[in-house]
Amino acid sequence: MPNIDQTLEMQKLIQQCIQGKTKAQRCIYDTYAKAMYHTIIRMVPYKADAEDILQDAFIKVFQSLKRFENKSTLGAWIKRICINTALNHLRKDRPIDFYSIEEFPVEMPSVEEGIQYNVETIHKAIKILPQGCRTILNLYLFEGYKHREIATALNISESTSKSQYQRGRLLLQKELKSLDHE
Amino acid sequence: MNNDRLRDFIDKNRNEFDEVESPQLDHIWDDISTATQQDRPSHFKWIALVAFMMILLTAMWYNSYQTNQKLNRLEHFVMNSPTYQSEHQKLIKMVADKERLIEASDIKESEYIELFNELKELENNSEAFEKDFELYGDSSELMRTLFKNYERKAKILELLLFENEKKSQNENNNRHEM
Secondary structure (H helix, E strand, C coil): CCCCCCCHHHHHHHHHHHCCCHHHHHHHHHHHHHHHHHHHHHHCCCHHHHHHHHHHHHHHHHHHHHHCCCCCCHHHHHHHHHHHHHHHHHHHHCCCCCCCCCCCCCCCCCCCCCCCCCHHHHHHHHHHCCHHHHHHHHHHHHCCCCHHHHHHHHCCCHHHHHHHHHHHHHHHHHHHHHHHHC | CCCCHHHHHHHHCHHHHCCCCCCCHHHHHHHHHHHHHHCCCHHHHHHHHHHHHHHHHHHHHHHHHHHHHHHHHHHHHHHCCHHHHHHHHHHHHHHHHHHHHHHHCCCCHHHHHHHHHHHHHHHHHHHHHHHHHHHHCCCHHHHHHHHHHHHHHHHHHHHHHHHHHHHHHHHHHHHHHC
């Protein structure tokens, strides 16, 4: 994430965006768009959908920027809008399928030996995961959400969030192994 | 989670995870820009409206100014043209002649008596002619004589009317001077 948050220059940019100045909006877009796109594509693994969501999210950002209260960084605020827009998209498509660990008991891999981690392989493997556990894995591992926050955001129980996370981790290991052997 | 290799790897390489793909950011921006341009705050519309009104009023004023300039040039041209000068001189002369005529046509008191007597006589003549009509029927000679009689009466009445108007005018002028 670029380190220009909360500076005087950023405050000036925000004011100019509120006044509808295109140059300032473009500057904020250029600063955050790529990172936000990757947050979205890990949740909605289709490029065209992810681009549409990014577009909708940034339109919301510029429309509601006057309500930004500096309680968090601008980047964190924009990311929350992007994640909510992506979640709405997933719910609109069909209800997100969350299974509890009781229904689908899985064992957490105790040792992850033999797997050489690689950024591109992990990125690719995450996109293959089932939608429910992929969403939770992303929010927990990449976006720093706690299980309580995930439960609130997705309207599920905290234990469902935990069980789905463990299931996601197991499936991810399997995908990574399979991609590793290719 | 202790000893979580995956999480450690992600945390260490977090920024690289945001660089894996190459989305069409410029293309997406075009659509965002179009949408946000349509959503500009309403005071921009008011400023645009005021600016438009200012331009319209300036254009109207300039058009009016140009028209006035043209009319002034035309007036100047006409006033200085030989034809206008000549006609103007003629008009001045005509008014002066009329005024001289009015001054010259002052009627004395004795002449009034004469004029009224003549009117009375003409009246009598008219009555006589009407009787002649009944006796002799219509003849062109009689008609011509009757017409001349009326013509003479009309001239005398016109003269008296004109004199009366002139007196009223003089009285008004004297009142204003006082």
